[in-house]
Amino acid sequence: MARIPTATLLALVALVLFLVLPVVTASWVAADFGIYFAYAVFAVSLGFLWGHAGMLSFGHAVYFGIGAYAMSVVTLGMVPGLPDLKSTWIGLVAAVIIPGLVAAVLGWFLFASRALRGAFLGIVTLALSVLAERLAINADWLGGMNGLMSVPPINLGLNGEGADLYDTIPVYYVMLAVLAVVVAGMTWIQHRPFGLALAAVRENELRAATLGHNVARLKIGALAVAGALAGLSGALFVVQFGFASPSLIGFALSADVLIWVALGGRDFLVAAALGAIVVRTLESRLSNALGATWPLAIGALFMVSVVLFPRGVFGELITRLDRLRHRRRTRRA
Amino acid sequence: MPDASPFLAVENLTKAFGGVRAVDSVSFTLAANEMRCVIGPNGCGKTTLFNLLTGYLPPTSGSIHFEGADIPGRPLYEIARAGIIRKFQVPSVFPGLTVDENLRIALAGKANPGKVGTGFPSGFAKREGRAERIHILERVRLDRHRHDVAGTLSHGQKQWLELALVLAGSPRLMLLDEPAAGMTRAEKQETIRLIRSVHDESGISALVIEHDMDFVEALECEVMVMMLGRVVASGSYAAMRDDPMVREAYLGNGHTGGGHG
Numbered sequence: 001m002a003r004i005p006t007a008t009l010l011a012l013v014a015l016v017l018f019l020v021l022p023v024v025t026a027s028w029v030a031a032d033f034g035i036y037f038a039y040a041v042f043a044v045s046l047g048f049l050w051g052h053a054g055m056l057s058f059g060h061a062v063y064f065g066i067g068a069y070a071m072s073v074v075t076l077g078m079v080p081g082l083p084d085l086k087s088t089w090i091g092l093v094a095a096v097i098i099p100g101l102v103a104a105v106l107g108w109f110l111f112a113s114r115a116l117r118g119a120f121l122g123i124v125t126l127a128l129s130v131l132a133e134r135l136a137i138n139a140d141w142l143g144g145m146n147g148l149m150s151v152p153p154i155n156l157g158l159n160g161e162g163a164d165l166y167d168t169i170p171v172y173y174v175m176l177a178v179l180a181v182v183v184a185g186m187t188w189i190q191h192r193p194f195g196l197a198l199a200a201v202r203e204n205e206l207r208a209a210t211l212g213h214n215v216a217r218l219k220i221g222a223l224a225v226a227g228a229l230a231g232l233s234g235a236l237f238v239v240q241f242g243f244a245s246p247s248l249i250g251f252a253l254s255a256d257v258l259i260w261v262a263l264g265g266r267d268f269l270v271a272a273a274l275g276a277i278v279v280r281t282l283e284s285r286l287s288n289a290l291g292a293t294w295p296l297a298i299g300a301l302f303m304v305s306v307v308l309f310p311r312g313v314f315g316e317l318i319t320r321l322d323r324l325r326h327r328r329r330t331r332r333a
Numbered sequence: 334m335p336d337a338s339p340f341l342a343v344e345n346l347t348k349a350f351g352g353v354r355a356v357d358s359v360s361f362t363l364a365a366n367e368m369r370c371v372i373g374p375n376g377c378g379k380t381t382l383f384n385l386l387t388g389y390l391p392p393t394s395g396s397i398h399f400e401g402a403d404i405p406g407r408p409l410y411e412i413a414r415a416g417i418i419r420k421f422q423v424p425s426v427f428p429g430l431t432v433d434e435n436l437r438i439a440l441a442g443k444a445n446p447g448k449v450g451t452g453f454p455s456g457f458a459k460r461e462g463r464a465e466r467i468h469i470l471e472r473v474r475l476d477r478h479r480h481d482v483a484g485t486l487s488h489g490q491k492q493w494l495e496l497a498l499v500l501a502g503s504p505r506l507m508l509l510d511e512p513a514a515g516m517t518r519a520e521k522q523e524t525i526r527l528i529r530s531v532h533d534e535s536g537i538s539a540l541v542i543e544h545d546m547d548f549v550e551a552l553e554c555e556v557m558v559m560m561l562g563r564v565v566a567s568g569s570y571a572a573m574r575d576d577p578m579v580r581e582a583y584l585g586n587g588h589t590g591g592g593h594g
Binding site for chain 2: 209215
């Protein structure tokens, strides 16, 4: 009998817990978690790019922000020349395709003729996120510094004329469902030839090339997929939060998502997702308990966990459980 | 040369690193279905020659033609898809992935007939079939380790996995850099049997770098001797063994040692 991977088991346990969470907690908790699930999709996107494909990005919020702005512009009816367009669905498509394309074009510049990697790739992406934030601040048609306010919630109609998905509990379950599908889908991609080839590039780029893999195209593909997914998460965020601002596109959020993924564990997508949810939960609890000093507590927590669990908290958990299961299995055999 | 171009033609190939000519005006041809050993003392340019043939290094001058097509200047993956597949001296399998995943990667990368160069995503051949993987792993005696993580294999097993990756890549020309380095005597015998059987059954051409002269003898193929970047002699194993210059320069001192070519 094929063994269920430990990461999948952890994902299923987490799914069951999140399914019952709204039943046992106050509704404001569920409202927070709906937003955390959007962040978790964002973390899965970086986990795929960094953990699976080995491409570290310091500017991943660029795609998140573009997704959030794309959704806002469409649903607020601000698309130039199309004042009647207000469809959530078109917004969703734009929020996926535009950042995906931006990522692909960027990837083409970075990888097509030269092979930018490691710290250099990090520095370029860092510069990009700072640049993107400045652009957003100076773009008056996007609200400039103030951003875009009163972004509508998900509207079930074809062009914004249907019912709004506004109540906390339905939104919570929709976000949970999207997160579950994203984790499952991206895990599936990891085991397809495309995903395997990316793992090969991560482990040994030269070897992958000498086995016939076009490394540049694979990297561009990985960046495009991760960018599209980050764009989706930005859209999921903004339909709940109702407000798109330049901070969504900048360096601060790019650093946040790195922390979530590093703390959760970059070797497993589910670990990255749980990292986002746990850090966000801790942040909100700590800010209540500690007031203005909560970032210090988070920073200390990050440093301690990186030293103690270099694979991330959930990455470590999965690895240890896996070893335990393996040992029991071999003992039985 | 008759009008048909040779399978592999190397002409005046030179690679200089600063003032050092690691490969110096090397010329030879290899026929289809031919296997040849490349021997020579450490630092004689054997591995550099492989690096030039696979496109890993650009030559300083000279030409390489494979089945009539120019090799230098083409990207690594195109050369691999054209059928020149290499086994590295130090096993460079993908250590964090399972044996099976390693093979799937090699099968996914290989040439897709009629679609060469289209790359992602149609470049992924549909032929990464389970049966083919099991067949290749049986050949290299790794079928029982299919789901093991490659990094946990023994050194000899990693060398065989390297060979399996080469086979999975559907090579027209195999470049095997010290396929038996660091192996036990029994493993070496097994490796010789494997290389011979692959060559005899499918007629895949091969260049084999090897230091162990018993290994070279057992492969029963032509031998090309390199020294200081040049090809100084070639012929049968017996002729090379009896050549006084080759004996003095190479066989005389430490011919069992491994190391960098």
